Amino acid sequence: MRPTTGRxxxxxxxxxxxxxxLLVVLVALxxxxxxxxxxxxxAIDTDSLQQGPSADHLLGTDQLxxxxxxxxxxxxRLTIGxxxxxxxxxxxxxxxxxxxxSVLPRWAARIVTSAVNIAVAFPGLLLALFFAVIFxxxxxxxxxxxxxxxxxxxxxxTQTLTASVSGRxxxxxxxxxxxxxxxxxxxxxxxxxxxxxxINATLAAGSALTAFAGxxxxxxxxxxxxxxxxxxxxxxxxxxxxxxxxxxGPAVAVVLAGLAFNLFGEAAASVHRNQQRGKAxxxxxxxxxxxxxxxxxxxxxxxxxPGGIRPVRGVSFTVHNGEMIGVVGExxxxxxxxxxxxxxxxxxxxxxxxxxxxxxxxPVQKTQDRELGTQLxxxxxxxxxxxxxxxxxxxxxxxxxxxxxxxxxxxxxGKAVDRLEAVRIPEPERRAKQYPHxxxxxxxxxxxxxxxxxxxxxxVIADEPTTALDVTVQREVLKLLARIRKDRDAAVLLxxxxxxxxxxxxxxxxxxxxxxIVEELxxxxxxxxxxxxxxxxxxxxxPDLDTDRDAPLAVIPGRxxxxxxxxxxxxxxxxxxxxxxxxxTQEPELETxxxxxxxxxxxxxxxxxxxx
Amino acid sequence: xxxxxFRNVTVRFGHHTAVDDVSLTVPAGQVVGLVGExxxxxxxxxxxxxxxxxxTEGEVRADGKVxxxxxxxxxxxxxxxxxxxxxxxxxxxxxxxxxxxxxxxxxxNLDPGRAxxxxxxxxxxxxxxxxxxxxxxxxxxxxxxxxxxxxxxxSVQGAVLNLVRDLxxxxxxSMLFISHNLAVVRYVSDRxxxxxxxxIVEEGxxxxxLADPRHEYTRELLxxxxxxxxxxxxx
Ligand SMILES: Nc1ncnc2c1ncn2[C@@H]1O[C@H](COP(=O)(O)OP(=O)(O)O)[C@@H](O)[C@H]1O
Ligand code: SF4
Ligand SMILES: [Mg+2]
Numbered sequence: 001m002r003p004t005t006g007r008x009x010x011x012x013x014x015x016x017x018x019x020x021x022l023l024v025v026l027v028a029l030x031x032x033x034x035x036x037x038x039x040x041x042x043a044i045d046t047d048s049l050q051q052g053p054s055a056d057h058l059l060g061t062d063q064l065x066x067x068x069x070x071x072x073x074x075x076x077r078l079t080i081g082x083x084x085x086x087x088x089x090x091x092x093x094x095x096x097x098x099x100x101x102s103v104l105p106r107w108a109a110r111i112v113t114s115a116v117n118i119a120v121a122f123p124g125l126l127l128a129l130f131f132a133v134i135f136x137x138x139x140x141x142x143x144x145x146x147x148x149x150x151x152x153x154x155x156x157x158t159q160t161l162t163a164s165v166s167g168r169x170x171x172x173x174x175x176x177x178x179x180x181x182x183x184x185x186x187x188x189x190x191x192x193x194x195x196x197x198x199i200n201a202t203l204a205a206g207s208a209l210t211a212f213a214g215x216x217x218x219x220x221x222x223x224x225x226x227x228x229x230x231x232x233x234x235x236x237x238x239x240x241x242x243x244x245x246x247x248x249g250p251a252v253a254v255v256l257a258g259l260a261f262n263l264f265g266e267a268a269a270s271v272h273r274n275q276q277r278g279k280a281x282x283x284x285x286x287x288x289x290x291x292x293x294x295x296x297x298x299x300x301x302x303x304x305x306p307g308g309i310r311p312v313r314g315v316s317f318t319v320h321n322g323e324m325i326g327v328v329g330e331x332x333x334x335x336x337x338x339x340x341x342x343x344x345x346x347x348x349x350x351x352x353x354x355x356x357x358x359x360x361x362x363p364v365q366k367t368q369d370r371e372l373g374t375q376l377x378x379x380x381x382x383x384x385x386x387x388x389x390x391x392x393x394x395x396x397x398x399x400x401x402x403x404x405x406x407x408x409x410x411x412x413x414g415k416a417v418d419r420l421e422a423v424r425i426p427e428p429e430r431r432a433k434q435y436p437h438x439x440x441x442x443x444x445x446x447x448x449x450x451x452x453x454x455x456x457x458x459x460v461i462a463d464e465p466t467t468a469l470d471v472t473v474q475r476e477v478l479k480l481l482a483r484i485r486k487d488r489d490a491a492v493l494l495x496x497x498x499x500x501x502x503x504x505x506x507x508x509x510x511x512x513x514x515x516x517i518v519e520e521l522x523x524x525x526x527x528x529x530x531x532x533x534x535x536x537x538x539x540x541x542x543p544d545l546d547t548d549r550d551a552p553l554a555v556i557p558g559r560x561x562x563x564x565x566x567x568x569x570x571x572x573x574x575x576x577x578x579x580x581x582x583x584x585t586q587e588p589e590l591e592t593x594x595x596x597x598x599x600x601x602x603x604x605x606x607x608x609x610x611x612x
Numbered sequence: 613x614x615x616x617x618f619r620n621v622t623v624r625f626g627h628h629t630a631v632d633d634v635s636l637t638v639p640a641g642q643v644v645g646l647v648g649e650x651x652x653x654x655x656x657x658x659x660x661x662x663x664x665x666x667x668t669e670g671e672v673r674a675d676g677k678v679x680x681x682x683x684x685x686x687x688x689x690x691x692x693x694x695x696x697x698x699x700x701x702x703x704x705x706x707x708x709x710x711x712x713x714x715x716x717x718x719x720x721n722l723d724p725g726r727a728x729x730x731x732x733x734x735x736x737x738x739x740x741x742x743x744x745x746x747x748x749x750x751x752x753x754x755x756x757x758x759x760x761x762x763x764x765x766x767s768v769q770g771a772v773l774n775l776v777r778d779l780x781x782x783x784x785x786s787m788l789f790i791s792h793n794l795a796v797v798r799y800v801s802d803r804x805x806x807x808x809x810x811x812i813v814e815e816g817x818x819x820x821x822l823a824d825p826r827h828e829y830t831r832e833l834l835x836x837x838x839x840x841x842x843x844x845x846x847x
Contacts, residue, residue, distance in 0.1 A: 168688075169682040169687040170689050170691075170698075173680070173688045173743070173746065174701065175663075175664065176663070176679060176680050177701060177702035177749070178702070178750070179701055187690075187701075188692075188693070191692040191693075192690070192691065192692055330765040330766070330767055331765055441650075471793075471794065471833060471836040471838075472832055472833065474836065497765065497766065498766070498838070499766070501838055504838055504843055505843075538766060538767065541766050541770045542766050542769075542795075543770070543773070543795045543796060543799045544795045544837075544838065544839055545794065545795050545834070545837055545839055546839070547795065547799055549799055552774045553771075553774055555767070555768075555771040555774065556770075559735040559737065559767075559768065560765075
């Protein structure tokens with residue numbers, strides 16, 4: 001997925017934009033206020049001591065008759081400057097402490113890490129006060145106190161981020177190439193964690209600013225004759241019952257500036273989190289469809305995402321009772337999204353529309369959860385994430401029947417054991433009491449199928465159920481699906497990127513490309529009668545145990561388009577040896593060619609036979 | 613003469629023995645295919661050859677440099693570094709990096725003009741070519757390819773396998789080619805080794821191991837490998 005927004009995307013949100021404006025104003029004040037109004041803020045006027053607000057003095061005057069409004073403006077430089085200085089020192093120290101363990105010998109790294117872990121446990125302000133006492137009152141002491149209060153959380157953040165990057169293969173690859181530890185850190189680790197660090201530093205600057213005001217207010221920060229907002233606040237507070245303005249001015253300044261930093265940081269963080277999101281598009285208009293349906297009837301199914309991304313573009317097919325249908329295609333062709341749409345599992349902001357999407361004669365959108373939950377079973381590629389790791393397998397299976405069929409606990413557990421046995425898990429009673437991690441990958445996948453069997457599924461949708469498994473286990477799982485279909489007369493929709501897997505088990509194959517079905521045909525005819533150039537190319541590209549070892553493998557040049565790249569014409573045209581002008585301008589529809597065979601291609605049979 | 617030699621290598625992680633007394637030789641200029649199910653210790657064995665993991669017992673000998681290509685081309689390239697820099701980083705000091713990067717990109721059939729691209733602009737197959745170019749940049753005698761086509765789509769897999777075979781022959785590399793896909797291993801390898809629960813259970817010339825497997829597990833693997841004209845029978 002490509003980020004649809006650039007670095008300045010943060011300015012496009014209202015919060016981001018207004019906080020950015022505030023920050024610019026603050027910086028301008030910090031730079032220019034002392035030059036423009038430094039004299040007026042320092043001018044002592046013995047004729048007007050401790051006055052309230054007036055036209056001459058917007059926020060009144062202090063005990064030496066100096067104008068508080070101008071003093072607040074001029075104090076911007078010192079306040080922001082010190083806050084930033086503290087932040088920079090704190091962040092840099094944190095960065096060093098957080099990243100240095102990766103270049104230190106192991107024992108030293110451990111000491112640094114545990115020191116950081118202990119320091120993180122103390123509240124920041126407490127640390128600041130503690131350091132303020134150690135470093136003594138005064139500006140330098142306060143800067144260091146706040147800096148070191150920020151340090152531990154930054155060190156921790158750096159550690160976590162570094163750890164998450166260090167596990168990636170590109171770090172291992174660089175190490176194998178002989179890249180040293182220091183260069184590894186500066187060239188590979190830090191650039192990859194810079195963005196979240198900068199965002200957190202902005203947030204930290206906001207807290208540093210308020211913390212600093214607090215210290216000055218308490219009298220252990222900036223000392224006279226210098227003044228920052230905290231000191232002005234402290235001075236104003238003494239007279240708050242006589243006139244509130246002298247305290248309100250600096251207080252508002254502190255709040256506004258603190259907010260500006262925090263909101264900007266939050267806005268940047270949320271942009272960082274949703275770099276991929278864009279604008280929603282209008283769905284297509286549904287059309288009346290009266291063609292004959294089956295157990296599962298899908299007509300003109302579309303799945304759209306914000307930003308005009310349409311990964312599934314008008315998919316139509318029918319699954320009849322007891323059929324085993326294969327769906328093949330490269331990753332990104334829309335196989336999984338089609339399956340998820342059928343099971344009502346597309347989440348916001350995705351949108352599903354269809355002329356017809358019916359299961360058992362009823363629109364899927366209107367089917368009750370309980371009905372869908374017991375009659376339609378879904379098996380995913382990665383069974384590890386589909387089970388709750390903290391609960392026993394048997395209990396998790398039983399829950400399905402308790403919730404959907406109102407079975408008692410004991411009866412449900414009995415059924416769970418029965419279903420585990422049905423998927424050929426040895427010693428099902430003992431296994432039912434085990435946790436998911438005690439199961440091997442293949443067994444977990446079988447348990448997942450068993451969970452689907454807790455209801456009385458009429459349709460099992462299996463999305464790449466064997467991709468994460470080894471060939472020997474893969475065969476077991478495929479056999480299991482085939483047996484469920486035979487014994488229970490359930491239909492199976494088997495999704496796979498591997499055309500040989502589908503060829504071995506299914507009755508019919510749907511070939512998907514760029515969000516559409518481009519060919520549908522009986523499996524028996526796959527190797528003899530496939531017509532679409534993409535299908536025939538796929539069949540030739542997959543090596544098997546009979547492939548000629550001395551000839552180069554057949555390849556399909558180029559790559560499939562991303563959902564955002566689909567333009568006019570046949571989406572396979574850039575890779576198709578037969579493409580002509582018509583192919584490049586008009587997209588062919590899926591049309592019937594003889595019995596049970598549909599193809600979306602402009603070329604006639606004789607032309608296609610030439611490339612088979 | 614052999615280029616890479618594992619001698620009685622054992623690797624233990626705590627109580628778990630990932631590699632159990634493995635001896636395996638990759639002869640000069642040949643491709644040894646290593647098959648076995650996931651978790652059988654293939655990657656751990658490979659990691660000992662490039663120093664990412666230290667053998668608990670035994671030793672690994674290599675004549676000349678060993679380089680490695682990883683499984684997932686989406687995580688094996690630094691997303692913030694141009695592909696040219698990633699390749700250049702692996703070169704010895706004092707090379708004319710710019711010219712060499714161009715030569716290597718050309719070698720793996722990529723446009724040298726793309727040296728300044730970030731990995732995000734490349735497809736999976738193109739990234740895997742970059743990863744190959746980076747492995748070759750260190751001028752290795754031995755290349756370890758760990759499941760390098762598993763994360764790729766079938767339409768791209770063929771092109772990468774063709775490239776691997778061409779390069780291996782052209783440069784006379786020795787190669788340890790790891791995969792769980794028997795058909796893929798069969799296509800590229802001169803010899804085949806079969807690994808199960810940390811041990812090598814069978815090793816020999818590819819044609820012989822595949823035509824006349826000795827070990828029960830090899831037979832099972834062969835029987836389970838999908839073939840296009842056989843249907844899975846449900847008992
Ligand atoms: N939440 C999402 N937002 C935007 N695009 C998505 C989202 N989920 C999937 N896609 C895109 O939809 C396309 C099809 O995805 P998918 O159905 O998972 O394909 P397949 O299962 O065939 O590999 C992919 O290009 C993917 O990037
Ligand atoms: S319509 Fe044209 S480009 Fe598309 S598959 Fe058929 S021949 Fe190829
Ligand atoms: Mg998928």
